[in-house]
Amino acid sequence: xxxxxxxxxxxxxxxxxxxxxxxxxxxxxxxxxxxxxxxxxxxxxxxxxxxxxxxxxxxxxxxxxxxxxxxxxxxxxxxxxxxxxxx
Numbered sequence: 001x002x003x004x005x006x007x008x009x010x011x012x013x014x015x016x017x018x019x020x021x022x023x024x025x026x027x028x029x030x031x032x033x034x035x036x037x038x039x040x041x042x043x044x045x046x047x048x049x050x051x052x053x054x055x056x057x058x059x060x061x062x063x064x065x066x067x068x069x070x071x072x073x074x075x076x077x078x079x080x081x082x083x084x085x086x087x
Contacts, residue, residue, distance in 0.1 A: 018053065025042055026039075
């Protein structure tokens with residue numbers, strides 16, 4: 001697994017876990033296993049956590065894109081330099 005894929009694996013696992021917990025919470029409310037008020041607060045907390053994971057994932061993706069762009073710009077500058085000296 002590449003570093004970029006490894007960096008995305010944890011947030012993706014967390015997103016799947018949160019989705020599962022929200023689904024389980026909804027099932028428990030519908031089955032009257034969990035009080036609606038408790039479930040409402042729990043879902044709000046999970047939604048905040050979900051947002052934090054989402055922001056983390058976007059920040060990592062943006063950092064990766066910046067690094068890739070810088071690498072491409074470096075390669076372009078090297079090619080330009082080779083053309084000047086090789087011509």
